[in-house]
Amino acid sequence: MPQSRSASLLAIYPHITSRDRQLLQLLDDHRVLTTDQIHRMLFLARRTCQIRLGELTALGLLDRFRFARAGGGSHPWHWTLGHQGQRFQAAAHHRPEPTVRASRQSVDRLSANPNLTHLLTANEFFVRLTVYARWHPEARLDRWWSETMTTKQFRTITADGHGLWSATDTTVGFFLEADTGTEPLGRVVAKLDRYAQLIHRGGPRYPVLFWLGSEQREEHLHRLLRGRRDSAPLATATHPTDPAEAVWLTGGGTGRVRLTELPSDHGQPVADNPNYDESGFVL
Structure with missing residues (x-):
């Protein structure tokens, strides 16, 4: 199922469910959510949630980042819109289509935001x-x-x-x-x-x-x-x-x-x- 990140939106549409659309809208509105937050809102099983988030990332619809813990290990994944997700939301709301560079910068700025x-x-x-x-x-x-x-x-x-x-x-x-x-x-x-x-x-x-x-x-x-x-x-x-x-x-x-x-x-x-x-x- 995973597609190349450069795949067209039309090629991705058959793989987007109504729950995926809901998640994309949530991230468009509110910028970032953790795995746990998405699981509690939209899924029953955590493992199902993790698998689906990985699939949406492979499609380029989502991007993610996380930080190291001071005592070792990592904090949870933070999820946001990937380039294809930003393109999808731009098309849905009649906004100008973002460039790959603009999409990348938005994720970088979010991850480095001191108010995260x-x-x-x-x-x-x-x-x-x-x-x-x-x-x-x-x-x-x-x-x-x-x-x-x-x-x-x-x-x-x-x-x-x-x-x-x-x-x-x-x-x-x-x-x-x-x-x-x-x-x-x-x-x-x-x-x-x-x-x-x-x-x-x-x-x-x-x-x-x-x-x-x-x-x-x-x-x-x-x-x-x-x-x-x-x-x-x-x-x-x-x-x-x-x-x-x-x-x-x-x-x-x-x-x-x-x-x-x-x-x-x-x-x-x-x-x-x-x-x-x-x-x-x-x-």
């Missing part, structure tokens, strides 16, 4: 919601926007992502701040000002979710938040938790609640971007 860990952390948040919805028919991740897409739509905020999460008859919108512990918490808190400005302009009043690396950092953040009167609602949880469950501590709250129990007001999506259509999507 942060990107994977933000993606992991949405991966967990996707996996939860996979096994709970009453739940859905209706929207998963990357940092780039979120910034394009809302302009003045710098969220790490935006989503719409539904369970039974409730839909909650949210903005994600995925914290890896590299920023002073004072700077993290200051981000709330931009969300408050968005609300004042008539934008959505979505909770800002601070996903933190430890309970100690979460406690410290809440100490800094005491006495603040922000227009932007917020909630916190830590990385080991499942974001769909009752893990969210609201600002000034005394107990943990589920994601769908957080306050959420969709406001006027058109207020901050003139390119929205009535559904809230960009034209």
Whole structure:
């Protein structure tokens, strides 16, 4: 089955399944995923996942990289679009076709990106919601926007992502701040000002979710938040938790609640971007 990397897209089409297309779109939108993340979202057996990823790499649709561990061995494979995958997505979305050199440079830059860990952390948040919805028919991740897409739509905020999460008859919108512990918490808190400005302009009043690396950092953040009167609602949880469950501590709250129990007001999506259509999507 494996084809030469230089094979035409038309020759590759018979080998691309609907699940492959879903994976290509995920990588086009979110740039990089690990083997484990792809396995949990799209496959049942890890070995089946590994074999298929190898086949897609042989077709040139995917590329991969990984790093050495300090104590020996290697970190997991990181997967991204290969040249043929970038060509396929460009054709699907009416974008200019990339050159081989441009495709190679995009992978090289991604692998050397100092914010790679942060990107994977933000993606992991949405991966967990996707996996939860996979096994709970009453739940859905209706929207998963990357940092780039979120910034394009809302302009003045710098969220790490935006989503719409539904369970039974409730839909909650949210903005994600995925914290890896590299920023002073004072700077993290200051981000709330931009969300408050968005609300004042008539934008959505979505909770800002601070996903933190430890309970100690979460406690410290809440100490800094005491006495603040922000227009932007917020909630916190830590990385080991499942974001769909009752893990969210609201600002000034005394107990943990589920994601769908957080306050959420969709406001006027058109207020901050003139390119929205009535559904809230960009034209």
